[in-house]
Amino acid sequence: MTGRTLRQLSLGFAVLGGGVACVVAAMTVTSIVMRALLSRPIAGDVELTQLGIALSISLCLPWAQLHGANIIVDFFTQRLPDRVNRRLDALGALMLAAMCALLSWRTSVGAIAVREAGETSMILGLPMWWAYASLAPGLALSGLIALVQAWRCWRGGPLVEN
Incomplete structure (x- = not known):
């Protein structure tokens, strides 16, 4: 997968994630107003x-990873040579890729188990497997981006492309 494809996918995920956050914000405001004025909030808000x-x-995690927007504590490494810092960045990105792959896998397995169990949310009765399944794509893409970044750093390039 090319850097351009990863960038487009992560941008699409981020726009979708931002849209979901906006819908949730609008629903929350509506529910609060309805609770205050009518004593009837949105059920299951x-x-x-x-x-x-x-x-x-x-959905926003891949975009953040692509841009290196995670917190980096370089207090102990700031005086090390660039080559050593790039190797440490590669190791960190590789560890993040492994963690994201593990989380994506386990949320997928969890979604299957929860679906088979027929678990639903308490108020609305929504299938809970939706929640688990919806997390896996963003985690998987974050892991893939981190893996590409680890490879780039190991070969001497920067963690994030400009």
């Missing part, structure tokens, strides 16, 4: 908020 924000975060 907390469930929908939890599901929506989890999805939004998962």
